[in-house]
Amino acid sequence: MKSRLTKLFSLLIFMFTLVLLVGCEFPFSFSPTNSNTTKNPSQSIEPRELKYGFYTIEDGVEDLSFLEGYPWINTSIEGVMAKIKRPEAKDDFYAYTNYEYLKDYKMPDGKDKYGGSIFEGDALTQAKINAILNEKGSALNRIYTLLHEGSAASLKAEIEATMSLTDREIANLFKSKEMFYATINQLEIRDEDEGLYITLSVQSGENLLISYDYASYYSDQADEFAEALNEVAIAMGLQIDDSLNFIKTNLTKLGEFYEDIFNQSGEAYNGTVGEMDSVYNGFIDLKSGLLDLGFSDDQVVVCDRSAKMLSNEIDKEIQDNGYGLIRNMIVLSKIYYYRYFIGVENFLNLYRESLDDIEGFDEYNITDTTSVDDFVLNIIKNRYAEVLSREFSLRYANNPSRQIIANIIEEVIAEYKLLLAENDWLSETTKAKAIEKLDAMTYVAYFEDGLLNTDSFESTSTDLIGLYEDYYDYVLTYYDLVNVGVLTGMPPYETNASYFPRNNRFAITYTIVSSYIDNENIKKEYIYGSIGTVIGHEISHGFDSIGSLYDKDGNYTNWWTDEDRTAFEERIQKIIDLFDKKLFSFKDHNLIGKQVDGEVTADLGGMKVMLRLMSKLENPDYQEFFKAYATQYSYVYTYDKGYSDTLINPHPLSYLRTNLTLAQFDIFQETFNIKEDDGMYIPEKDRILVW
Numbered sequence: 001m002k003s004r005l006t007k008l009f010s011l012l013i014f015m016f017t018l019v020l021l022v023g024c025e026f027p028f029s030f031s032p033t034n035s036n037t038t039k040n041p042s043q044s045i046e047p048r049e050l051k052y053g054f055y056t057i058e059d060g061v062e063d064l065s066f067l068e069g070y071p072w073i074n075t076s077i078e079g080v081m082a083k084i085k086r087p088e089a090k091d092d093f094y095a096y097t098n099y100e101y102l103k104d105y106k107m108p109d110g111k112d113k114y115g116g117s118i119f120e121g122d123a124l125t126q127a128k129i130n131a132i133l134n135e136k137g138s139a140l141n142r143i144y145t146l147l148h149e150g151s152a153a154s155l156k157a158e159i160e161a162t163m164s165l166t167d168r169e170i171a172n173l174f175k176s177k178e179m180f181y182a183t184i185n186q187l188e189i190r191d192e193d194e195g196l197y198i199t200l201s202v203q204s205g206e207n208l209l210i211s212y213d214y215a216s217y218y219s220d221q222a223d224e225f226a227e228a229l230n231e232v233a234i235a236m237g238l239q240i241d242d243s244l245n246f247i248k249t250n251l252t253k254l255g256e257f258y259e260d261i262f263n264q265s266g267e268a269y270n271g272t273v274g275e276m277d278s279v280y281n282g283f284i285d286l287k288s289g290l291l292d293l294g295f296s297d298d299q300v301v302v303c304d305r306s307a308k309m310l311s312n313e314i315d316k317e318i319q320d321n322g323y324g325l326i327r328n329m330i331v332l333s334k335i336y337y338y339r340y341f342i343g344v345e346n347f348l349n350l351y352r353e354s355l356d357d358i359e360g361f362d363e364y365n366i367t368d369t370t371s372v373d374d375f376v377l378n379i380i381k382n383r384y385a386e387v388l389s390r391e392f393s394l395r396y397a398n399n400p401s402r403q404i405i406a407n408i409i410e411e412v413i414a415e416y417k418l419l420l421a422e423n424d425w426l427s428e429t430t431k432a433k434a435i436e437k438l439d440a441m442t443y444v445a446y447f448e449d450g451l452l453n454t455d456s457f458e459s460t461s462t463d464l465i466g467l468y469e470d471y472y473d474y475v476l477t478y479y480d481l482v483n484v485g486v487l488t489g490m491p492p493y494e495t496n497a498s499y500f501p502r503n504n505r506f507a508i509t510y511t512i513v514s515s516y517i518d519n520e521n522i523k524k525e526y527i528y529g530s531i532g533t534v535i536g537h538e539i540s541h542g543f544d545s546i547g548s549l550y551d552k553d554g555n556y557t558n559w560w561t562d563e564d565r566t567a568f569e570e571r572i573q574k575i576i577d578l579f580d581k582k583l584f585s586f587k588d589h590n591l592i593g594k595q596v597d598g599e600v601t602a603d604l605g606g607m608k609v610m611l612r613l614m615s616k617l618e619n620p621d622y623q624e625f626f627k628a629y630a631t632q633y634s635y636v637y638t639y640d641k642g643y644s645d646t647l648i649n650p651h652p653l654s655y656l657r658t659n660l661t662l663a664q665f666d667i668f669q670e671t672f673n674i675k676e677d678d679g680m681y682i683p684e685k686d687r688i689l690v691w
Contacts, residue, residue: 049085054092054679056085066587071679074585076655078107078636089672091679094658097630105636112641116634116654117530118512122495125511129377129493132391139457140391143384146467147376156236159334163240167323226251232335247335250328257317257325270302381491384471387457389491397446397492397510405513405535406445408527409506412536413438415609419691430564433551437504437542437559440552446492446510497534499541501550506538525621528614529628533606540605543691544598545572571690575600578688583660585653586643599651603661605691611667622671630658664689 050057052064055073061083067074075081075095086099101115108114133144165173226248233243240246269276274297276287290301317325380388420426420434459470490496490509497508516522516531541547548568551559560568576593579600584590607629614620633654637645642653651657662668663682674680 052084055087057083067585070583070660072655072659074642074653074655075102076635076637076653077642078105078638081105087679089680090674092655092659093626093662093672093680094630094633094655097627097658098634101631101634102636107636107638112638113635113645115636117516117632118495119635121511121514124514125493125495126377128396129388129392132388132395133377133380138391139459140380140384140387142459143380143387143467143471144376147379148373155334156238159236159238159331162327162330162334165327165330170323170327223248229332229335236335238335246328247332250325250332253325254329254332257313260313271300273297273299273301276301381493385491387471388493393492393510396514399510401513402445402510404527405508405531406443408532409443409445409508409535409539411613412532412539412609413441415612416536416539419609419612423691425567426564427561430560433559434543437552438539441504441506441539441542443506444508446508446513497538499538499547500554501542501547502554502556504542504550504552504554506535508535508538523621523624524617525614525624526628528610529625530632532610532613533603533629534632536606536609537602538606540602540609540691541598543605544601545569546598568690571688572597572601575688575690579652583656585646585656589643589646591646591652591656595648596650596652600660600688601690603652603657604664604689607661607665608689608691611665615667622667626662626668626671629662633658 050059050061053068053071053073055064057064064073064080064083067077067080072092072094073080073084075084075092075098081095081099081102082104084095087095089096105115113119132138133140135141226244229247229251230244233240233247273287273290273295276290290299291297314326417435417438420431420438423431426434457471457474459467461467461470490498490507492510494509495511497506497512499506512534513531516527542550548560549556549558551557558565575597579591579593579596581590610625614622614625635654637653645651645653652660659680663680664687668674669681672680676683
């Protein structure tokens with residue numbers, strides 16, 4: 001029987017994140033001019049108005065030129081909409097549609113990006129989850145109560161127990177099936193006869209910064225970060241001799257450790273399960289874990305490079321220096337993870353003061369959760385995802401709207417085949433391969449039939465640690481090949497839709513569509529313009545700059561003729577050039593074409609296929625369709641978040657996702673009678689459609 005301490009730490013996870021921070025300059029600005037005529041001195045003086053491009057703003061508003069971008073103002077930044085008068089649809093469709101919603105919008109506490117149907121769908125989902133957690137007598141209610149009311153003592157005990165782990169217990173931890181299960185981020189069955197794809201990555205926030213992220217982002221802030229963690233340790237009452245020196249020393253060692261891994265080169269492992277021992281020397285017994293799950297020695301496995309490097313470097317560290325650094329890494333991870341239980345605002349203030357000035361710092365990870373209630377919910381979502389997914393799906397997601405979504409997915413795939421068949425720049429050979437890929441595409445309409453059955457989970461434990469051990473044993477008992485797909489899917493309470501190129505699969509959650517279609521009286525045009533374009537977007541990812549590299553079976557292979565591939569890349573390059581040379585949203589900071597070309601391609605493809613479906617409706621209401629599209633992207637960003645997104649987010653800012661996408665299509669231009677001098681006008685020669 002495994003040691004209780006071994007089971008306790010089964011969620012040790014290592015994060016690998018590489019963020020490309022690129023910035024380039026391109027000067028482009030409007031010159032505001034005074035549009036007022038001279039006032040009669042005897043009359044009362046009206047507030048002056050200034051013309052700024054085609055925007056009208058009141059005199060006294062600070063210069064907005066730092067938010068210009070081809071040719072619109074970035075009105076998705078918090079407070080900007082209140083400084084302008086509502087523009088016409090023909091000039092700025094995003095601002096025209098979302099003006100009343102965003103003009104006086106107040107960002108919720110703790111948020112830096114919010115609004116629109118998708119984010120507000122999160123709030124609806126939160127209320128539904130809270131109803132589940134507060135149902136007296138349920139397993140989830142028991143978990144929630146122990147976390148919320150008895151967490152401080154339990155979590156302190158957990159960290160102090162970690163400090164006492166013996167070398168043998170740590171070794172057993174790395175060899176355990178629990179470690180194998182908890183560390184796998186992606187385990188895909190591509191084909192029954194072909195094999196698996198595995199990557200080891202992060203599944204929860206328990207090791208959020210004390211790993212690769214620390215080394216890559218915070219090496220220049222080691223002292224400040226160490227002091228922040230020391231404040232947490234002191235507040236929790238942890239007994240660590242000379243804790244500040246302990247934290248500083250180990251953070252420095254970890255930084256060097258992860259930098260060494262990052263600076264190495266290597267290839268992904270591609271071989272059979274039976275041969276894995278020759279590559280994975282000891283850290284996490286991948287071979288035994290896969291055999292336990294029912295896979296055979298001769299099944300093919302692909303493991304990514306980062307998983308291979310981490311596994312072997314941890315083994316080398318243990319052989320050279322023992323288990324000390326690994327033990328202390330777990331300790332530091334848990335101190336950071338449990339910081340919210342010692343006073344959120346105190347920690348956040350210290351953290352912001354120390355780290356806010358780091359270029360590219362994504363504050364979302366620490367500011368989106370601002371209360372113990374929210375943090376407890378995050379722990380449940382990470383540690384008890386199976387039982388929460390099951391309960392949420394049974395109560396909410398397996399409803400009639402599931403069939404509506406399935407039908408739309410089928411409609412979009414069928415129409416995409418026609419779009420490809422009618423394509424005038426692909427050869428017949430490549431067309432046939434593309435259509436085969438659509439024929440082979442599978443989808444999940446937000447309910448996994450293979451979800452783990454958690455109805456019978458029981459535990460007699462009266463503390464958090466014991467409850468978690470019992471729950472994990474229960475999960476592992478019922479974890480089998482039927483449920484492997486859950487690892488590559490998305491929990492039904494997550495607001496998301498994704499295309500998975502390695503298995504040519506599309507998935508969408510109930511949460512992302514709930515605010516659209518739970519109303520029985522909603523118009524078909526609204527469904528098409530909102531969730532329909534989301535579905536079209538994700539399916540289009542199968543034919544963007546990344547998805548196009550994978551064939552119908554998810555193999556990384558070239559299925560294009562050379563001439564077709566060249567023509568495709570020329571179209572992608574037109575997107576890249578537009579963003580690199582003309583588009584910016586923050587003064588002289590240009591957007592990054594290579595960063596966003598995949599999402600822009602998907603936006604354009606999704607819009608084109610849905611417009612084709614719209615044309616088949618009787619008397620279609622295009623205004624309703626286009627307004628639905630613009631409304632779903634009525635996000636508002638803080639200035640810092642908007643700027644950060646232009647550096648690291650593959651999606652363009654919301655005002656561009658709306659205006660730049662819609663302006664490419666004739667039917668949009670015709671619907672709103674757009675002329676050459678209007679802001680939404682783009683000449684056909686300058687349009688950037690890929691499909």
